[in-house]
Amino acid sequence: MPLHVLNHPLGAHVLTHLRDKTTKPALFRTLSYQIGLLLALEATRDLATEDKSIETPLETMTGRVLAKPLAVVPILRAGLGMLQPFHDIFPDVAVGYVGLERDHTTAVARNYYCKLPPLAGTRVVIVDPMLATGGSAAHAIKVIKEAGGTEIVFVCIVASPEGVAVVHQEHPEIAIYTGSLDRQLNDKKYILPGLGDFGDRLYGT
Ligand code: PRP
Ligand code: URA
Numbered sequence: 579m580p581l582h583v584l585n586h587p588l589g590a591h592v593l594t595h596l597r598d599k600t601t602k603p604a605l606f607r608t609l610s611y612q613i614g615l616l617l618a619l620e621a622t623r624d625l626a627t628e629d630k631s632i633e634t635p636l637e638t639m640t641g642r643v644l645a646k647p648l649a650v651v652p653i654l655r656a657g658l659g660m661l662q663p664f665h666d667i668f669p670d671v672a673v674g675y676v677g678l679e680r681d682h683t684t685a686v687a688r689n690y691y692c693k694l695p696p697l698a699g700t701r702v703v704i705v706d707p708m709l710a711t712g713g714s715a716a717h718a719i720k721v722i723k724e725a726g727g728t729e730i731v732f733v734c735i736v737a738s739p740e741g742v743a744v745v746h747q748e749h750p751e752i753a754i755y756t757g758s759l760d761r762q763l764n765d766k767k768y769i770l771p772g773l774g775d776f777g778d779r780l781y782g783t
Contacts, residue, residue, distance in 0.1 A: 581742055581746075581753075581756065582620060582621075582753065582754065583757075583758065583759050584613075584757045584758070586616055588612070588616060589613055589616050589617075589757055592609050592612045592613045592616075592757075593613060593735070593736075593757050595609050596609045596613065596735070596773050597771060599774065601779070603779065603780060603781065606779050606780055607780060610659040610707065610735070611662055611663055613735055613757050614659070614660035614661075614662070614663040614664075614735075615666070616757075617660070617663075617735070617755055617756075617757060618660075618663045618667060618668075618703075618733070619667070620755050621703055621731050621733045621753075621755040622648070622701075622703070625645075625648070626644070626645040626646055627643060627644055627645055628643060628644075628645040646699060646700060646701055646729075647672065647699065647700045647701070648664075648668050648670070648671045648672070648700065648703065649671065649672040649673070649674055649694075649695055649697060649700045649701070649702045649703070649727075650664040650668075650671050650672075650673055650674075650702075650704075651673070651675065651676055651702060651705070651718070652673075652676075652704075652706070653676050653677075653678050653704065653705070653706035653714055653715075653718050654675055654676065654677040654678065655677070655777050655781070656776040656777035656780060657704075657705045657706040658780075660705040660706075660733070660735070661673065672696075672700070673695070674692075674693060674694035674695050674697075674722075675691060675694075676689070676691070676694075676704075676721055677691025678690070678714045678717060678718065680710075680714065680767075685766070685767035689717065689721070694721075694722070697722065697725050697726045697727040698726045700729070701729050701731070702722055702727040702729065702730045702731070703730075703733055704719065704730065704733065705734070706718070706732075706733075707735040707736065707776045708734060708735070708736055708769060708776050709734040709736070709737040709741035709745070709756065710738055710740075710741050710763060710768065711738075711740060711741055711763065712740065712742070712744025712745050712748075713744070715732055715741065715744075715745050716745055716748040718732075719745070719748070719752055720748075720749075723749075730752055731752065731754075732745065732752055732753070732755070733754075733755045734755070734756050734757070735756065735757040735758070735773075735776075736756065736758050736760055736769055736772055736773060737754065737756040737758070737759050737760065737769075738759075738760055738761075738762060738763050738769045739759065739760075739761075739762065740762070741763075742754060742756075742759065760772055
């Protein structure tokens, strides 16, 4: 499935300030919201709609409304920084949580929490700002599939080529939406040029 890289001047502007190491957590949260909103719009561009007959103040017309429920699943904890935009533009969205944490030495993600709404017949949008080795994303997609999710997309702010390759290898049908496709991983499995540890910068840890 395709890799969609955000192509919007505001996206580029916001991403540059997110990458800047002098950006403090308060601004970092605002910027995460802004790029999350742009990505939420991109990742839902192909949502199915259906006819709905309504009365305008002047006459009857047939409009279009969303045909399927939507669920968003942030990967804890950094994914929480991308949740609010979905709430703001899709007030009825259901929210699930998958808690994953990379081991600092091995970079292998450990699953410590999972709480999901019913997923059958739902478009599921997994959000996690960083797609590095791809281990967290591939694991979260597997968890969502095991819970009954069939229509899944993955949304991140920065992706590495290595992470994209892992997700496409393990889950070839999953579309990935990203704010940027960066150059590579370093020897500690951080993305270059990247923006550092997203969770730490979001929460000041
Ligand atoms: C970060 C990030 C992803 C993961 C990506 O989370 O938010 O979940 O790393 O790395 P991967 O593609 O190599 O798996 P982290 O494990 O640092 O946890 P946090 O969100 O609690 O900070
Ligand atoms: N997790 C992050 O927060 N940043 C990276 O560069 C890689 C994993």
